[in-house]
Amino acid sequence: MKMLETIYSIMENEDVTLQFPDRIPKQHRITRIKESPCQTACPIDTRVKTYLGLIAAGEFEKAIEVVKRDNPFPGVCGRVCIHPCENECKRGRVDEPLAICYLKRFLADYEFRHGRVRVGKVQRKKKKRIAIVGSGPAGLTAANNLVRSGYGITVFEASSEPGGMLVNGISPFILPNDIVRFEIEGIKEWGVEIKTNTRIGEDISLEALKTDYDAVLFAIGAQKALKPNIPGNSESKGIIDFLDFLKKINHGEAIESGERIAIVGGDRASVDLARSAVRAGFDQATVLYSRSRTEMPVHEHYIQAAEAEGVNIFFQTSPLKIIEKKGRVIGIECIKTEPVFSQFGRKKPALVKDSNFTIKADRIASTINREPDLSSFKEVENFRLSVLNTFSVDPLSLSTNIDGIFAAGDCATGPKTTIEAIASGNKAALSIDAYLRDVPLKHRGQARQPVEYEVQIEYKGQQEQVEMPKLPATERNSLREVNLGFSAEEAMAEAKRCLKCGPCMECDICNSDCDKRLALLYPRGETTGMLLRVQHDTLPTIDGPLNGQLVWDRKNTLPVTVQPLLAEVITELCRGCGDCVEVCLYAAPQLTMLDRGVHISEINKDLCRGCGVCLSACESSAITINYFSDKQIEALASGSLIENKIIAFACNWSTEMTADLEQISDLKMIRVLCSARINPTKILKAFEMGARGVLGIGCYEKACHYAAVPETTKHYRVAKKMMQTLGQEPQRIRFERLSPDEPDRINKIVRSFLKKIEDLK
Amino acid sequence: MAQSTEKTEVLQDILRKRQVYNCIECGKCSSVCPIGQINGAFYPRIIMRKAMYENPELMSDGLLWSCLNCGRCDEVCDLDVHFYELIKDLRAACVNWGGEAIYPPHNGGPHAWMKLMTAAERKQDRLDWINSDLKYREQGEVLYFVGCLPYYDPFFEKLKLNTLSIARGTVKILNNAGIEPAIMANERCCGHDLLWGGDVSDFKKLAELNIEEIKKTGAKTIITACAECYHTLKTEYPKYLGKLDLDIVHISEFLSENIADMTLKKVNKKVTFQDPCRLGRLSGIYEEPRNILKTIEGIELEEMQNNRSSGVCCGTSGWLSCGTYSKQIQLARLKEAKQTGAELLITSCPKCQIHFKCALYDKNVKEDSRIDIQDLVTLVSGCLA
Numbered sequence A: 001m002k003m004l005e006t007i008y009s010i011m012e013n014e015d016v017t018l019q020f021p022d023r024i025p026k027q028h029r030i031t032r033i034k035e036s037p038c039q040t041a042c043p044i045d046t047r048v049k050t051y052l053g054l055i056a057a058g059e060f061e062k063a064i065e066v067v068k069r070d071n072p073f074p075g076v077c078g079r080v081c082i083h084p085c086e087n088e089c090k091r092g093r094v095d096e097p098l099a100i101c102y103l104k105r106f107l108a109d110y111e112f113r114h115g116r117v118r119v120g121k122v123q124r125k126k127k128k129r130i131a132i133v134g135s136g137p138a139g140l141t142a143a144n145n146l147v148r149s150g151y152g153i154t155v156f157e158a159s160s161e162p163g164g165m166l167v168n169g170i171s172p173f174i175l176p177n178d179i180v181r182f183e184i185e186g187i188k189e190w191g192v193e194i195k196t197n198t199r200i201g202e203d204i205s206l207e208a209l210k211t212d213y214d215a216v217l218f219a220i221g222a223q224k225a226l227k228p229n230i231p232g233n234s235e236s237k238g239i240i241d242f243l244d245f246l247k248k249i250n251h252g253e254a255i256e257s258g259e260r261i262a263i264v265g266g267d268r269a270s271v272d273l274a275r276s277a278v279r280a281g282f283d284q285a286t287v288l289y290s291r292s293r294t295e296m297p298v299h300e301h302y303i304q305a306a307e308a309e310g311v312n313i314f315f316q317t318s319p320l321k322i323i324e325k326k327g328r329v330i331g332i333e334c335i336k337t338e339p340v341f342s343q344f345g346r347k348k349p350a351l352v353k354d355s356n357f358t359i360k361a362d363r364i365a366s367t368i369n370r371e372p373d374l375s376s377f378k379e380v381e382n383f384r385l386s387v388l389n390t391f392s393v394d395p396l397s398l399s400t401n402i403d404g405i406f407a408a409g410d411c412a413t414g415p416k417t418t419i420e421a422i423a424s425g426n427k428a429a430l431s432i433d434a435y436l437r438d439v440p441l442k443h444r445g446q447a448r449q450p451v452e453y454e455v456q457i458e459y460k461g462q463q464e465q466v467e468m469p470k471l472p473a474t475e476r477n478s479l480r481e482v483n484l485g486f487s488a489e490e491a492m493a494e495a496k497r498c499l500k501c502g503p504c505m506e507c508d509i510c511n512s513d514c515d516k517r518l519a520l521l522y523p524r525g526e527t528t529g530m531l532l533r534v535q536h537d538t539l540p541t542i543d544g545p546l547n548g549q550l551v552w553d554r555k556n557t558l559p560v561t562v563q564p565l566l567a568e569v570i571t572e573l574c575r576g577c578g579d580c581v582e583v584c585l586y587a588a589p590q591l592t593m594l595d596r597g598v599h600i601s602e603i604n605k606d607l608c609r610g611c612g613v614c615l616s617a618c619e620s621s622a623i624t625i626n627y628f629s630d631k632q633i634e635a636l637a638s639g640s641l642i643e644n645k646i647i648a649f650a651c652n653w654s655t656e657m658t659a660d661l662e663q664i665s666d667l668k669m670i671r672v673l674c675s676a677r678i679n680p681t682k683i684l685k686a687f688e689m690g691a692r693g694v695l696g697i698g699c700y701e702k703a704c705h706y707a708a709v710p711e712t713t714k715h716y717r718v719a720k721k722m723m724q725t726l727g728q729e730p731q732r733i734r735f736e737r738l739s740p741d742e743p744d745r746i747n748k749i750v751r752s753f754l755k756k757i758e759d760l761k
Numbered sequence B: 001m002a003q004s005t006e007k008t009e010v011l012q013d014i015l016r017k018r019q020v021y022n023c024i025e026c027g028k029c030s031s032v033c034p035i036g037q038i039n040g041a042f043y044p045r046i047i048m049r050k051a052m053y054e055n056p057e058l059m060s061d062g063l064l065w066s067c068l069n070c071g072r073c074d075e076v077c078d079l080d081v082h083f084y085e086l087i088k089d090l091r092a093a094c095v096n097w098g099g100e101a102i103y104p105p106h107n108g109g110p111h112a113w114m115k116l117m118t119a120a121e122r123k124q125d126r127l128d129w130i131n132s133d134l135k136y137r138e139q140g141e142v143l144y145f146v147g148c149l150p151y152y153d154p155f156f157e158k159l160k161l162n163t164l165s166i167a168r169g170t171v172k173i174l175n176n177a178g179i180e181p182a183i184m185a186n187e188r189c190c191g192h193d194l195l196w197g198g199d200v201s202d203f204k205k206l207a208e209l210n211i212e213e214i215k216k217t218g219a220k221t222i223i224t225a226c227a228e229c230y231h232t233l234k235t236e237y238p239k240y241l242g243k244l245d246l247d248i249v250h251i252s253e254f255l256s257e258n259i260a261d262m263t264l265k266k267v268n269k270k271v272t273f274q275d276p277c278r279l280g281r282l283s284g285i286y287e288e289p290r291n292i293l294k295t296i297e298g299i300e301l302e303e304m305q306n307n308r309s310s311g312v313c314c315g316t317s318g319w320l321s322c323g324t325y326s327k328q329i330q331l332a333r334l335k336e337a338k339q340t341g342a343e344l345l346i347t348s349c350p351k352c353q354i355h356f357k358c359a360l361y362d363k364n365v366k367e368d369s370r371i372d373i374q375d376l377v378t379l380v381s382g383c384l385a
Helices: A037-041 A048-056 A060-068 A074-080 A084-088 A100-114 A137-148 A177-188 A206-212 A242-250 A268-279 A300-308 A378-382 A418-437 A488-495 A508-512 A579-583 A613-617 A630-641 A652-663 A680-688 A709-725 A745-760 B002-017 B028-032 B044-060 B072-076 B083-096 B105-116 B149-155 B164-176 B192-196 B200-217 B227-241 B251-261 B287-295 B324-339 B350-360 B376-382
Strands: A007-012 A129-133 A152-156 A193-195 A215-218 A260-264 A284-288 A312-314 A317-325 A328-341 A347-351 A357-360 A363-366 A405-407 A518-523 A528-533 A546-552 A556-562 A567-569 A589-593 A599-603 A623-625 A646-651 A667-672 A694-699 A733-738 B142-145 B221-224 B247-250 B269-274 B299-301 B344-347 B372-375
Touching (some): A037 A048, A048 A488, A060 A100, A074 A100, A100 A177, A177 A193, A260 A357, A268 A284, A284 A317, A613 A623, A646 A652, A694 A745, B002 B083, B083 B192, B149 B350, B164 B251, B164 B376, B251 B287, B251 B376, B269 B287, B269 B324, B344 B376
Parallel strands (some): A215 A405, A260 A284, B142 B221, B221 B247
Antiparallel strands (some): A328 A357, A518 A528, A546 A556, A589 A599
16 A cells, blocks of 8 residues: 555644544645635635635736646536536525636636646656546646646647547537637647547557556546446347547538437537537427426536527437338337335335327437547557446546556546546546656545535625526527626626635534545644544554654644543443453453442553444444544435435545545445444444435454454344344345455445445335 | 523423423422432432523533433422423523533434434335234324334344343234234334424424324324334324324323223233333323232332332433433332332333333342343243143
């Protein structure tokens, strides 16, 4: 396991504790972060509050510098980003959130009109060279960072124009190609070479890249659309590859336009595809979505824009069968659905009997699935691929199983949004840089989930968002951009609505965020505390409280006391039964006799490992683990159940073998030090909160650091029996032990478990 | 501000309804409180004080959840303060305002399964305890309400409870008396623990589902072997669902009437009896279990010093609080039982049995508190000829 240094951030008044701590290196870098909810929500940690303030002050160029520090594509993001920042904007609680996305677009338009603002500079040139395969947002963002670190960068692009999904998959009336070209030019101006019409495997071999370059980054995206999973002849003429279709429209190529197109899927891609089809000459474009309008993961104004252009969106409609005649598609049989609350509290679309109807169509497309196109190079066999047919990568370093080859963006994560691809590119750049300089990777942490803040909002009076000027409705039947952009006055007025939230990050973040390995640090003699992110995965040392030094900005040093996770007995709740003593491998709990003849357990802090096995064995709930209590585990679970995921409780020691699983979007991975921490009550509560299934993953008997395999087995057995008596299928609970000689087994197990749960619905 | 006035009004209503203002702070209640004798911080009088003077602050006080609702204080109060009903109402208000029990034992496991039962579509699989020699039906005039026994045995695996022997024993007794009881395949928890824990809405859901299931069986008489189910079905269901056209009978009542007609073997045992709080003080049934014990040949009944209306609670109520004080109450009561010279402690509520057995699970408990525990039903069904 790679030794990773820890990165710290400043916080208020908190004591220090480490979750899953390790031998602490003596020197650490600290980055001061003052964050507001919009910044926390952003996958690339954009300093939103800062640039909004600069816009409000009229300092547009300085604002552009702030944006372009981490993002070379402000014009792209300002048009297509899903803007999680706006969802978290506290102004939304007063009237409407800030139009952060449109404001970023304003800055990009400003740069486009007034001339490029160069942010950063190229450091001393290095001898090493990096090959990047794919010129989409992930690859080019990585290129943008690495070229400024001094490396020689060559980007290989299979098609004739760089940009990937930006030029192929998003229509020009949303994202004009000249904006993309302008921003790509900006990256090339640093000295990045882009070789188009060069496909890996055909025009250049992977071997050649490995020889000529010191590192290779795959960023080829997920540009192979999969066939729609609907009964009917999938070879019929008329079932179109939606990506190919979009590419042709976007390049102004002639397409075989028909009269009617039916699109299955409920995401932005399907709505945009419908709008593109209307512009390409289709008489009718219909979108089928199995759930309701409010559940569709597309903002209301996009839906309205599409409907205004004549797109029909059928909600609560599921495709049943493709109808064909003489080998050509003539329609799609559909059925209405209605939301039904299943036994486990989840809303699922249930088919409404006898509500079948047919939509006539001569073209059918599905935007639901796409995966990386790995067809062109044979060496793909040497790579470890994940269950989604993407490159299986280490979640921290983005390295594939082949040394020196990395993967970022959709081809590593599966289809995700543009901003996530940019974040992935940034991450890959840091990792490749560390790899080439042969230094430990300084990890800045994963993209964070937005968290609840208590923010005092003074009543400032209602003022809704400044309205985005749009192309008149009659002019929209073209590929011209529909949104026209703010003027400077409009931008400043909108930016002034910002409430300037933050700066505090309460320690409650790490309480509910503890799978991010957060810890708190309290420097000796200081009243200001700090938040740590610790990536180490071994036991606390036996020396008890640990001492370390913190180095801040390479100048300031603070001596600190650090404490590991520890179990603690709430004395009034302890019944002295001694079960904790029995299960603990490290003999940390000890029974002491009180007067009145009763015993109370006490945990020896020097011996305790914080694993929580005693906690789960204590029937009186008398044991708690500081900074990783049961309530925190419940909060982690309940947060993900809103998204209807399967819960997997995985032990910390299985990280290497279960790293891939973090990428499966249907799974919420909750890491605990030992799987025996999960007792039947936690599993019952997970189902009570609406879980569809619970998977436990732990070590095999000899490997368990806490000798707790019998405990875990018992917990899951009892939970299964309880849920079975409650009338639930026993297959919804499973516990698997990992075996090091079969590293791929867990992937197969998880895949079959997820499939089983789907079938049980 | 507006909120706390509204809360204060709600509390005032509760205090008036439960006659708290009658209290003259004489302290009789506190002198009989089982917790008060061990944990100096908790006693009824302090709760009264806090209720009257501190009002809404009482809601976040852990003491609210420590009360066992055993009713000893109600029993001795000359001023007719309804103490345990007060606690029930205060907890309901607390939960209604977003609060919850502060340290529920077993991390709230039992409440989790009870809440899981509130889902109407749930189809439980809870009848595999019924042996082939036991006769039961899906519909019938007499219904046996089992309670949560199929859940207690697996959940408390390490206590090796076998509470399901109570269920089998009850059916055996009924069969012996010529009755094939109806048993519901989808019986829900009676809701006792949720109700006393302040979760009135989930209690109502369980109650409504139970009444619906009972109607399907066509039963007119419900027999139960659990004191809590008995009290809940008889007294609490009508309060929340309106008068039920059902006759609720505890197994001790049934046996008391019918035991004369039963043929029983001789059992040579000296026993003592633990009055369950919900059967004794809260429902007024004291003599029926004793009649039964006196009828069995060879059984010698020795009363504990605190018996009938002054019986002491088994130390835990509703899975809401437990800990070192509960343990001490249990050990003291077990010691009292042992001091009668009895070799067997008979209970008539599965909860009493679970809590006492949990106390004895501790290997360090001395001999002066160690006594075998058995349910009344198990004793009687064991001596059916």
